[in-house]
Amino acid sequence: MSAELAAALARVVGSENVLVDPELIEPYVVDWTRRWRGSAIAVVRPGTTAEVAEIVCACTEAGVAIQVQGGNTGLVGGSIPAVDGDTVVVSTRRLQRIDPVDSVSGQLTVGAGVTLGEVQRHARSAGWDYGVDLAARDSATIGGTVATNAGGIRVIAFGMTRTQVAGIEVVLPNGEIVEHLAGLAKDNTGYDLAGLLTGSEGTLGIITAVRLRLHRPTPDTSIAFIGVDDYAAAMRLLSSAVAADFRLLAAEVVDDTGIDLAMAISDLPWPWPNRHRLGLLLEVADGGTGEGFDAAVLDSLDVVIGIDRLDQERLWAYRELQSEAFTTHAATTPGGVAHKMDISVPLAHLADCAEELRTRMLDYPAVAAFGVFGHLGDGNIHVEISGPAPDDDEIDRRVLSVVSGYGGAVSAEHGIGRAKTQWLSTSRSDSEVAAMRAIKRAWDPRDLLNPGVLFSG
Ligand SMILES: Cc1cc2nc3c(=O)[nH]c(=O)nc-3n(C[C@H](O)[C@H](O)[C@H](O)COP(=O)(O)OP(=O)(O)OC[C@H]3O[C@@H](n4cnc5c(N)ncnc54)[C@H](O)[C@@H]3O)c2cc1C
Known part of the structure; x- marks a missing residue:
């Protein structure tokens, strides 16, 4: 330097x-x-x-x-x-502003470096809650979650991060500070810059503060962790849960490989008396009658119910340990790192897509473990593969081409980053990519902010 x-x-x-x-x-x-x-x-x-x-x-x-x-x-x-x-x-981690919760509007302004977990705790201490949650909550920052338009485990109930952003403060590539943090419920005065910056992956500006929409906390919840044998059965249960008379807060899936790997890095036991290929975790707000839900499921032996907080945390652990479990397993293989892919598929095709991925990946020579977990209710699954070398892009290509074949998106919530730049055009049309590039050129003509992220070349 x-x-x-x-x-x-x-x-x-x-x-x-x-x-x-x-x-x-x-x-x-x-x-x-x-x-x-x-x-x-x-x-x-x-x-x-x-x-x-x-x-x-x-x-x-x-x-x-x-x-x-x-x-x-x-x-x-x-x-x-x-x-x-x-x-x-x-x-951005030293950008630690935390304002008091505005209890009239139900909004909160925080600096970009505040972690998601701190925002959740701060909101709860004032009688509110924040609608985004994910396993990396104690390290991921609000600026990062906005820049990636993070999803997580509550999208089915509260939507993606973009839905929670009421205002933004950003430093543009020319050094100018743009501040729009008033959080007006109604504000039709031109372009929605906060919406544009949400999900821009740091390519258009450095987010320095965000005004967040909060919601009233959900009362008590209950969890059912259900063993099922294929994705079609999981999808049937999901449809039944969506149609039933209760409020669905989460619908997550893990497979048997992922459960085994989570058990290997924790003291968790196999959850049910019988072996199953998949576990479906449903969390609902207490209060509904549950009418319309497939009651036979709840009478089955292969359901674990979590009512109190500790039981619920234990059931969530099967899901939340997934990324770390595959990373740990991959470290023991010749490749050393896990190939992690985050995809979404129309719900109608999710079962077929997940089955095809399993069949096609398991015959790839270097694969030591293949697993799928994720946010079933959002049609969003995470594919984890250990064994192949870090630069073995062929395995990624295979996964993403299966997904494209089902009309899915090559990134559901993690973004394009540098990992998927050459795949952007399979999920977005040429004219969309051209429009995005034009915005990037207008704001950052010398390509000095996050070069190589989102766009290749
Ligand atoms: C165990 C685990 C579980 C996860 N689960 C989920 C999940 O369920 N859903 C999900 O969506 N993601 C998940 N993630 C991915 C990750 O946590 C999210 O993408 C998160 O939003 C990243 O936040 P961060 O602060 O770590 O950002 P970083 O990793 O530091 O950056 C991510 C991107 O945002 C940009 N960026 C960061 N801060 C700013 C800023 N202030 N201004 C402009 N650009 C910025 C960076 O340049 C980069 O392009 C998970 C990750 C882990 C490790």
Whole structure:
């Protein structure tokens, strides 16, 4: 890094917040999956929006690329430098503003670096709740969840992150601060910039604060973890749960391989008396009659019910340990890392798609374990494969082409990152991609913000 840029960055954030030692930089240039790695000349840790703006100006003046990073829990390589050349990682974790909950509007303004878990706890302490939840809650930041339009386990009840965003503050690639945090319930004054920035994966600006919509907490809930033998049976149960007289809060699926691997890294037992290929976890808000739900299921031996908090946490653990379980297993295979893919398929085709994936992946020579888990109610499943080498893209290609064949999306909630840039055009039309590129060019003509993320070349 040039001495001028180093001095300019240190003037903005203090030298203690400019990391240049390779050992200190290391955690910022390897992603959570350990499949993706990049290089950076420095990591800068601003503590205010004004500091972010000054850093952007200093880097653009020096012609140095910026990589935005929140909690670094993203699973598509979008959080670490994707291209060769000089890059500064801007970590948002010190953007820790937390305003009091506005109890009239049911909204909350927080800095981009606040974790999802802290937002949930802060909202609950004021008698509200936040509608996004996912297993990485204590590391993922609000800025990251907005930048990726994160989904998670509550989409069936509250929608994706975009639905919860009422306002945004962002630093654009030209260093300008754009602030729109009023959170008006009605505001038809031009383009919805918060909507555009949500899901932009750090390619259009650095989000520094977000105004979130909250909701009243759900009263008590109940969970059923049901053993089933194929996706068609799981889909039938899901339809019955959707039609029944109760409020469905989550509908998640895990397969037998994933359950075995979760058991290997925890003290969880096999959940039912009998072996099953799939487990369907349904969580419902108490209060409904349940009329219309397939009652025979609940009389079966192969259902575990969770009423109190500890039992529920234990049942959720089968689902929440999945990503870590496959990562741990993959570390024991020649490939060393898990290939993780996040796809969605129209619900009508999900059973066929999942069965076809299983058949086609298990005959791939290097595969040591193949598993599927995810948000069944959203038609969103995560495919995990251990065994193949990190750069064995053929296995990813096979999965994604099966998904395209069923009219699915190659990314349901994790984003495109660097992992799926060449697949963007299979889920979006040429004219859509051209429109996206035009926006990117207009806002970031020199391609200095997150180059190599979302678009290839
Ligand atoms: C165990 C586990 C479970 C997970 N479960 C889910 C799940 O159920 N649903 C789901 O959707 N995801 C899930 N994820 C993926 C991940 O947690 C989400 O993508 C999350 O939104 C990333 O947040 P982050 O702060 O870690 O962002 P990072 O990983 O740091 O960054 C992700 C992307 O957002 C950009 N970015 C980050 N912060 C900002 C900012 N302030 N301004 C602009 N751009 C920014 C980065 O440049 C990058 O492109 C899971 C991950 C793990 C490890």
